[in-house]
Amino acid sequence: MTKSIETVEPICQAAHLCIDMQRLFSTGGVWETPWMSRVGPAITEVASRYRDRTIFTRFIPPQRAEDCVGRWQRYYRRWEAATLQHLPPQQLDLLPDLARLTPPALVIDKPVYSAFKQSNLATMLGQLGVGTVVITGAETDVCVLATVLDAVDLGYRVVLVEDALCSSSDPGHDALMTMYRTRFHEQIDLVSIGDLHSLWEPGRDIAFRPV
Template identity: 55%
Template sequence: MPEEKHLQHGPLGENCAHLCIDMQNIFAGDTEWHTPWMERVLPFVERLAEARPERTIFTRFIPAQHPGEGEGTWGRYYERWRTMTLDALPPGSIDLVPSLARLVPPAEVVDKHVYSPWTEPGLHERLQARRIDTLVISGTETDVCVLAAVLGAVDLGYRIVLPTDALCSSSDEAHDALLTVYRGRFGQQIETVSTEEILRAWR
C-alpha cells in the first residue's frame, strides 16, 4: 500500500504537537540495541523538531537499574538484556542524541520505563491542557515503542500523522509490515506521509 501524497484529513494547526520517540544514544551508539538506520532518519526527525521545538515532546526509554529488576516479565527481560541496564551502560547512554538534546528547552522530555509513553502519569493531561488533538509521531522503533505510542494515542482519540521517512527500526521486515498495518487497518485514525508534506501542511 503506497504512502499517501497528502494528508487525508486536512492541514495541521495549533492543535498539533510532535511526539518524538526514544531518539537516544542507547539506540544510536554501539550497543546491543543499536538501530542501524537511525542515522539515516535523524535529519528528518531534526527537521520536524527544529520547525516546532516548542511543540515537540521527546520521550526517553529508561532501562532497569540492574538485571532482573522490573515487574513481571520485565524482570526476565532485563536478565536477557543485562548489558543494557543502567548499571552496565556508560554515562550518557540514555540521553537524547546531541542534535535533538540542544532543542530542550523549549522542547520537553518525558521519561518512560516501558514501551508506551501513556503509562507514565501526565503526558495525556499535558497535551489536553494545551488542546492538542493531533500528534505527529516520529522516532524508533517503528514496531516496538513507536507502535506502543501510536496505539495508545489512537485509543485516546488523537489524530495520528506518521512521517514515514522519520521512523526507523532494527528490523526492516517488521518496519515495512507495521507501515502496511498502519495504512491498511487504521486508515481512519493514522495518516502516513513524508516529512516534507507534514512541514508543508503544518501552519
C-alpha cells in the first residue's frame, strides 16, 4: 500500500545520494541505460536544488577481471570491455550537467553495487549527522537496490524519488518499485520530485562540509 503524501514525514538531516549517473551508463556507454536521458533532467533538478547536500557515486570497474574475487571474475570476463584496461577513462565521468555541481556536491567511488561497500560513505554520513538518504539514479534494480537495502540495514530512513530513477530493464524497474512500495513501509518512502520539494526545505537542513 502506498502512503499518501499527507502521511509522509518532513525530510530533515538528509543527504541526497545520486547513484552512478555516469557516461558509462549513458547513450553509447558499455552499460547503456536507454532511458537515463529521460530521467536525467529530473535528477539534475534534484541535485541542483540540494547541491550542498548531494553525494554522487561513481561505479569504478577493476583493471582486469583477475583483480576481482569470486563471481566478480566471471562477471568481468563477460564484460571485459568495461574493465579499466579497455574502458576509455572519460566513461567513468559523471554526466556533464551533474559534474558541474561539484563542488559543493561530493563524489564517492565504489567498486561494487552498493554505495556503502568498500567506500567511506557511512563514515561521511555519520560525521555529517545524516539520518535520511534521498536516493536518485541508476539502476533501480541493481546499484540503487543494493544501496537501498544497505541503507535500511544501517538504520537510515530512505526516500526514493520515483521519477528520478532508471533502469535498463523495464520489468526489473517496475518489480522493484512495487517491492519498495509494499514491503518496507516503516523504512522507505516513495515521493515525486514535487513532493520532495515540499517535504525538504534546503534552507532548514544541514550543509555539507569536507570531511
